[in-house]
Amino acid sequence: MAALTTTSYAILGLLSVKPWTSYDLAQQMDRSLGRMWPRATSKIYEEPKKLVAHGMAHAREESVGRRKRTLYSITAKGRRALAAWLDEPGEGPVLEFEQMLKVFFSDSGTKTGTLATLARTRRWAEERSAESLAVGTGYLQEEGPFGERLAQLELTSRFLTDFYALVGDWATWATEVVDRWPRDPATAVADPANIRETVRRARQAAGGSGSPNRIHGTPGGD
Amino acid sequence: MAALTTTSYAILGLLSVKPWTSYDLAQQMDRSLGRMWPRATSKIYEEPKKLVAHGMAHAREESVGRRKRTLYSITAKGRRALAAWLDEPGEGPVLEFEQMLKVFFSDSGTKTGTLATLARTRRWAEERSAESLAVGTGYLQEEGPFGERLAQLELTSRFLTDFYALVGDWATWATEVVDRWPRDPATAVADPANIRETVRRARQAAGGSGSPNRIHGTPGGD
């Protein structure tokens, strides 16, 4: 019997809220869950079957006209498994950022192309922010199937909102910097003040307490 | 002949900087590239072969004792292909965040477990920040194989540094919020002030100009 993955538990978590059809689950993945654990729609139709095979979910066949659809609900065993999973340590954030990859290698490209990439990044951030805004105002009106879970949503939506803002702010800032580049990005030079500021922020975030993560090189002063 | 993926171009980009052995590439993936395009080491040994098959890279066999190793370098065709790829639109950031998933479903878990997850998140952020700090101070001393590319590194390292700071700040804030929860997270209630603040930030980031992404529901006022 196939082992459960994080994706399985993500679905199981949704089922813990209430029963859903596969389509409902896919919607959630598209709108909320997918922002922290994105998976293709087809996966959403497969995973619940694994949960049923493990006795963690129950499937009820319904019909709409000549078609059938499946309504999934969590079982007692499923609730226990979910609670156990929540107590295991999870992985930190993993970021994939193709546009930044293009900025990273922009010395092989053009200034115009780089600016175009950054413009797209900014638009992406604005769109996601607008989405966050809509979701957030929805919360304020106690809409959606998550009324009882506002305490959780309050936490995750704050992170996502700030993340989108960060992406947007960065793209804006980077655009200003690249605007000052010469025509050929390969000949652009860095502004030491920017690097110093980045170092300052990193030092701040690394935390003064004990500084246990200090690289042991450069022993004699900073 | 297998089509090239973003991962292929990531490797190609590295080769545009200078020739590397597979091991060198794996190191870069581990330290720098992997922060924006993370892939398993074995992939790094496979992808360059595809590039060679496409005539975009050249492999030179060297030997170390009885073993052989491969040194890859970019070809002229490879440089053209890289430039062409840079001009195509790229994808926005994709985030996978298992720990936040656990926070999202924490109403099925325990307060203690949630706090433990957040503590891990915070440690993760501090470690990454310390790494950023080390990398940044290295830049200030013009170290590393990237001397000529500081203008690019200045941009990407700023984003990563800020991202790690965001993760750390969020975990700290969320810890404070969860600390005020009752013993059972399912009975925790949200603080409307927090949600309002999140909405405020989202509105700010969504940008006032024209507000084209406005949801058309709620027509009568905000």
Add this chain to the structure above:
DNA sequence: TTCTTCATGTAATTAGTTACATGATTGA
């Protein structure tokens, strides 16, 4: 000498994606 870590891959497996198919519903 032996053990451990560094270095250099290949093989097996799988999680995930893209593509396809088709019935139901709605609106023009």
Add this chain to the structure above:
DNA sequence: TCAATCATGTAACTAATTACATGAAGAA
């Protein structure tokens, strides 16, 4: 009544991961 979109999946494919294997170099 026709087209478009919503709803509900399955099948084929592949990108990526984990596991394995082994030589070289350095430490104990």
